[in-house]
Amino acid sequence: MDKQALIFSFGACAFTVIVIPLVLRLCKKNSWYDKMNARKIHTENIPRLGSLGFVPAFFIFASVFVSKQDTGLFLRLLPLFAAGFIVFIFGLCDDFADLPAGIKLAGQVLASFIPLAFDFRFTQFGPLQLGALGYALTFVWFIGSINAFNLIDGVDALCGSLSFFLALTLGIICLLTGKPVLPGIFFVLAGSLFGFLLYNKPKAKIFMGDGGSQFLGFAFAVFPLCGISAFVDYNLFPLMIVLVSIPALDTVAAVWRRKRERHSFYTADSAHLHHKLLRMGYTTRSVLAVLLTIQAGLCCVAAFAATVLGGKRGFFVLGGAFAAMTVFFALIHYTYRAVNRQSFPRAAGEKQ
Template identity: 45%
Template sequence: MWWMVAFSFCTSVVVIPLIILMCRHFGWYDTTNERKIHKGNIPRLGGLGIIIAFTLSTVIYFTVSKSNSITHVLPIIIAGLIIFTVALLDDFLNLKAKLKLLFQIIATVIVLYFDFRFKKIFNFELPLWFSYTLSFFWIIGIINAFNLIDGLDGLCGGLSFLIISSLGIIFYSSDFNAKASAGVCFMMAAAVAGFLVYNKPQAKIFMGDGGSQLMGFMIAVLPLYNSSENFEYNKLLVMIVLVSIPALDTIAAMWRRTREHRNFMSADSRHIHHKLIALGFTKVQTLIFLLSIQVCLCLSAGLGMYLRHDKGSILLTAILVFMIFFYSSIHFIYYAVTKNNPVDITVLRNEQNSQKENK
């Protein structure tokens, strides 16, 4: 397994520069709009390098090891390829939101059919209809949450790496039978790590919608593997804590757009990273700040697993309440500061880039 984890990282590191050259040759650059912080021509197909590295490493690993688990991971690979391919086409063709949602639903139904779902909340076995409904909205929601949070160099990739690595550690330490599940997590995390080599500020490449939606899909589906009784007990709480940064940001965006009578898919510059930059953080400081919080969330999830059952539930609930308080505080501070002086993120971006160039 560890050889394939290293192979996944090396493949990602080697393939992505080739993708950068290809994007520059054909002029495949990320567009700029009111929610984007970058300027200039940045290639946008980093997700392609991630999925190539992950798919190659997992297929080789399960083939060489002759593990029966390959039949269990195939639905994830197939559904992930659907998510990535449609989002990749959207980068070029600007597909209608309903069409993108349709393929997200198809990919979700595939993994649900193969029994990737939440089965318990605490000690309560979920009725089948509720289990499938909860898991369906969980997967669709997390796919789009990670797509929305991808607006800052290294942010979506960094959050994804930390969360998937944490899932790998949880699987690896909780149950001997979950070693294959842990391997899949570690190989995906290694592929993302290879991408981050080129995505750290100043980014040479972005993951694009294909990459960000793939990350959301993997993070939503990977924990739905069968796992130890201890993880099953608090699985939903653990995952809500781990994805609380993009999840709270998405809930806020939905509320904001509903209140302003705007389309859910419309872009704006009031995501968490935009607000922190508007409050005076640089892009690098914003990235470090949010990733530091994510590290704390990952450690809290691990501690919640260690405490087990009710004690773990209390800790995880307290962490979630803190995150809601934290996000609300940033929201109110932002509006208090910008109430009489609205911040145009595009102007702010250009000012920061000019200051850097002058230095």
């Protein structure tokens, strides 16, 4: 890794470690907590503004790093930083006062149009050139990723740890195949997240909140579109789908579940992947261990496909990895249903 990138990554980590205790003190003074309710896993009031530590750390250290390395690239990335800031602010507002679904979606749409206006988009899907279809696919990708990371943030350190693995993997892929400055962006994000995870690991002292989870979803949706290399671009979309398959498939399941039950997508429930594993007898730590082990495996497969195989071979390996994750989610779903049926038999006429 470039020495400058390493220094800025440690700087972002140190910034987060120093700022989080100040945020904790501020939250406790003003009673800014993630309140307990029937669907929450924690059993006490926990501050939920951890994003105020690691998101500013990323913005500050990533922007200074890029501007020092390549002024032209910094100017090209300014719209992405601006769009990410919009997502962060809307998420932060939602942490203080539950925003109506329409306002939250409006903020996400506004932020998503900014990179599209500057032509940050998927241009191909394997051998298929997307053309204008790339704009629509990228827009759906932005909105889906923002919400997917928001929904998976339900267990101590889960969203942060998945994101840490993802940032490291993308940094390594960029380092091995791409432009010299791009790895630093992901390594700075990894450093920021590591500092946050010191306070978010079980038993968490603070949560990242919607400001953090939605920002991470957008960051991982948009920064890989900066043009890593032609070698990676061939499989960039399947690569990213595999890397985010845990939150992505959990979101697909949530959409299907809420459509089936005729509920709004923004209606909260307690049937996400982590909830199911907890009700199947796993502890918070074991849920974290299982899902991070899977994420580490996905990262290894994705990195190998992106940096070594490439082309059609990489495309089929990534397709196989995503198929395996789909089977995993199906197994968890039907195992969970079987466990629930044994523990709580259905009354006559009750729907599944």
